[in-house]
Structures are given as C-alpha cells and as structure tokens.
Amino acid sequence: MIDIRLTAPPLSIAACEESVLTPDAGGTVVFIGTVRNKTQDKPVMRLEFEAYESMAISEMAKIAQQAIEKFSVLKVAIHHVIGVLDIGEIPVIIAVSAAHRGAAFDACEYCIDTLKQTVPIWKKEVFEDGEVWVSAHP
Amino acid sequence: MIDIRLTAPPLSIAACEESVLTPDAGGTVVFIGTVRNKTQDKPVMRLEFEAYESMAISEMAKIAQQAIEKFSVLKVAIHHVIGVLDIGEIPVIIAVSAAHRGAAFDACEYCIDTLKQTVPIWKKEVFEDGEVWVSAHP
Amino acid sequence: MTINILTFGIARDIIGSSTFDMSLPEGASVADLKQHLLEQYPRFISLASLMIAVNAEYGVETTILTEKDEIALIPPVAGG
C-alpha cells in the first residue's frame, strides 16, 4: 500500500505514520526531514520548495513501489511539501512498515536517498543577503 | 541529549519525536515497534511486558549514549512500555536526530538492535490456549 | 515544429519565464533540444546537470519529441 502526498505545509507526522502502521508489521521506520538553521555556517532565513507536480507525484510513487518490491516491506508513505518553510519546519516525511525491522530501515533510507536524486522538486535557500537554488551548480 | 522513559502504555509517538526534533538536525529517524497479530502463524491475544526497571533504564541510557558517541548524532530518545499491550499497540519508540541522515538511520537501528539484546525487559505472548516467554528457550 | 517547454527552479530563472516555445526540426530528439538550448542559453552549461522530461518521465538522449508532448527542463533536483 502506497500513500503519496505533495502538499502545502504543514505536514502531519501523525498522518504519515498512521497511513503505514498495521498489526501485520513488526516495525515501522520513519524519516523526518527538517529545515536546518544553517548551510555552510551561513544562517538560513527560510526555504522555498517548488515541484513539477504531476511528475513529482509519479516519481515518488515509483520509489515507493520499488521499495516494496526490493525490500518486501508492507506499506510506504511519502509526504513532501511545496511552498515556503521556516527553520525547523518539515519538508518531507517517509514512513515504512515491514514484518522485519531491518527491511523497514533499508527501505526508508532507500526512499529518501532516491527521492533526493530523482524527484523533480527544487529548493531555494533564502539568506539575509541573497538566495541560492540548492545543488544547481557543481 | 538523551531522553529515556519506561512507562505504562500508551506511548506517545509525538512526545518521543518532539524530544529529538531540532533545527540543528538535517534528519530525524524514528523506529516504532508494533505488537504483531501473530507469531509463527499462531494468533496472539496480547503481550505482557515486565522489566527490571532500574537496570532497564540504565541500560537504555547506555545505549543512547553509545549511539551519540559512535554515530555523532545529536539527540536520542528511547521510550519503552511495561504492562499489558493489545495487538497493534506500541511497545517501543526510538527517535534519533542527526546533522546527517545516514548517521540517524545507523544510530536508530543500532539502538533497537542493542535494546533487544541487552535491556532487561521480558515479554510474554498470550495465546488462546497458553502463554510463552519470548526467546526464553533456544 | 514548435514545442512548448515547461521550466522549473533555476531553469525558470535562466529562461525568465515558466514556459517558452522553441523551434526544432521535425523528428528532433532530446539531444537536439539540449544542443539548441545550450546555444541559445549558455548559462545552462554551468548547471550540475540538465535532464529533459517528456510527458512527465525522464527522457533519454534519443527520445524523439513531438508537438503533442509535454516537455520540461529538469535542472538538478533538491527535494527532501
């Protein structure tokens, strides 16, 4: 079972977890991203996320499906925000339930690692004196 | 920062997460145990957890401290129940925040793996026709 | 043919608009589109990567484009 959401903030950690918790599982692993208060020692004011929405949703669904097949986990939820986030707010939550906890850890880490590589979402860091599209340049 | 709790059910997932979430972290990983509805295809009615409380708390604190030192994570919370749990309820929650998400995954998995090996907590599975202390016999 | 192209992130900043049109010969591929793009907008050379999405899927260099496709520039992603 797959639950993909791409929404305005705030994300609900509880909602993401509830969509995967099941008595068939022995363990559930959750990854919660947070907006860090600095990048390379420069204070960050806020982050702005944008997405190619239709493609982002389809790529997130692919990742969840791959995780289920690759790691034999039960349920995967991937929730991501678009819009403006302040420091400490949550851009992404990934929850995975599995019969065996090792698979849940591996699948959850696979999902966030792959999301960062393939899902068409962009993040602009806004500093006091300017702004930068994260990862745009080598 | 370490937050260790050994309490009657129910555990609060939100409380465990809140105690580690911080804008210094890039990611937080949470493990949520659940009481499975069956063991070796036998339906489980409920679980009963008991602990050698003073030692269990000190062993959980040791694990959290080791995780912080070994994986350079920021904050670790380990919450475990004692008492009677029904199917689908939550015996354990471990939350770890870290600057780097890989460390948070590794530290969280280390904590649950080590907890299962060293913390003096015992679990009795109650079936319709009897009960068993989990792992007691080879 | 004239294809309409969606832009996001730093690609939108470089183009200056969230969509734009580009004239390409019939039968042009993703590789042809990228070549035209780099000629017209040399700032794309400085990006860490540039992918082209065709109908909301990553295209490869040989993917053939038509006027009916939904085409998008995908600069380096940074979700999470």
Next chain:
Amino acid sequence: MTINILTFGIARDIIGSSTFDMSLPEGASVADLKQHLLEQYPRFISLASLMIAVNAEYGVETTILTEKDEIALIPPVAGG
C-alpha cells in the same frame, strides 16, 4: 552468607517467587551462584541464556558477591 535474589520473567516462574534467598560461601562469585542455581533448579538448564546482574549491572563469571549487593537473575531478554 545469605544473598537475596530478584527474579524476572521465566526465572520468576521457575523459582515461584519474585525474590528468594540462597546460602553461598563467603567470597562466592557469579559462577558459584549459577552452579548452585542449576543444581537446585535444573529447569534453568533449558534456557537460551542466564545472566546475573549485580547492582543493576551485568556481572561476569568472576564477579564476587556480597550480602549487600542487589542481585538479580536475568533470563533471555525480549524487549522491543
């Protein structure tokens, strides 16, 4: 000396009580305690493991016991 011993889980079921007393020679070690225990309660042989805690820390075989110590039988743990 007489030491008082805490029991948990299946160890409590085997002993039949949550604490019990055992007479041991002065200077007895964890290994001596385990040997006496297995002689008096042979059901412990069937367990996957049996550790002895001394003052809420895992003891090793050579740890010396005194009447003032808090001693506990730790059958196989199963938290989580």
